[in-house]
Amino acid sequence: MKRMTAFRAAIEAAPIVPVLTIHDVAHAAPLAEALAKGGLTAVEVTLRTPAALEAIRIMSEAQKDLLVGAGTIISEGDVDAALKAGSDFLVTPGTSPLLLDALSSHDGVILPGVATASEAMARFDEGYGVMKFFPAEAAGGAKFLKSLAGPLPHMDFMPTGGITPENARDYLSLPNVIAVGGSWLATKDEIARGDWAAITEKAKDAVKIGRGG
Numbered sequence: 001m002k003r004m005t006a007f008r009a010a011i012e013a014a015p016i017v018p019v020l021t022i023h024d025v026a027h028a029a030p031l032a033e034a035l036a037k038g039g040l041t042a043v044e045v046t047l048r049t050p051a052a053l054e055a056i057r058i059m060s061e062a063q064k065d066l067l068v069g070a071g072t073i074i075s076e077g078d079v080d081a082a083l084k085a086g087s088d089f090l091v092t093p094g095t096s097p098l099l100l101d102a103l104s105s106h107d108g109v110i111l112p113g114v115a116t117a118s119e120a121m122a123r124f125d126e127g128y129g130v131m132k133f134f135p136a137e138a139a140g141g142a143k144f145l146k147s148l149a150g151p152l153p154h155m156d157f158m159p160t161g162g163i164t165p166e167n168a169r170d171y172l173s174l175p176n177v178i179a180v181g182g183s184w185l186a187t188k189d190e191i192a193r194g195d196w197a198a199i200t201e202k203a204k205d206a207v208k209i210g211r212g213g
């Protein structure tokens with residue numbers, strides 16, 4: 001719980017979390033620096049590439065104040081590997097019974113993926129107070145989360161999937177959204193080109209959006 005409080009505090013300052021897919025470990029340190037320089041406080045590295053786990057290690061080492069989480073956690077093996085790599089938090093796109101079992105033996109910051117009221121209620125009963133709403137735009141967008149806030153005001157969400165600088169405000173204005181996540185902050189091409197300046201600028205713009213600007 002203490003750790004979730006620290007996570008909430010970190011993202012309150014900058015409630016936009018870049019969802020990163022890193023193909024080359026050489027990109028990890030400059031990417032982390034570019035995002036932190038822009039004012040962001042947390043990043044999610046997807047476990048979709050062979051470089052991901054080493055990238056998490058490098059980013060955590062390079063930017064001590066940046067929370068580095070692991071995303072696309074879909075198996076027990078992912079849970080173990082992500083924690084071993086030093087991930088500050090874990091994010092899953094959804095949950096299977098086997099994955100829930102693996103997650104239940106860890107008391108760190110975990111945001112399980114949900115897309116329905118029933119899933120959210122089940123995860124809340126299991127002790128998860130903050131969930132990833134995924135795939136946000138395809139599953140009903142900000143309107144869906146606004147509707148949930150009536151009957152389920154005690155649950156918080158970090159929506160990802162289809163979030164853009166244009167629609168981020170719609171989500172962030174909701175009382176049950178603690179942050180939004182998205183890949184637009186550092187695209188595959190920008191990372192491949194090493195365009196760190198462009199990424200820092202987008203991070204700065206995101207921080208402004210997060211502050212209601």
Ligand code: 3PG
Pocket residue numbers: 019071134160161162163181182183184
């Ligand atoms: C994901 O897990 O892929 C995230 O939800 C990012 O989605 P996006 O690319 O639509 O931002």
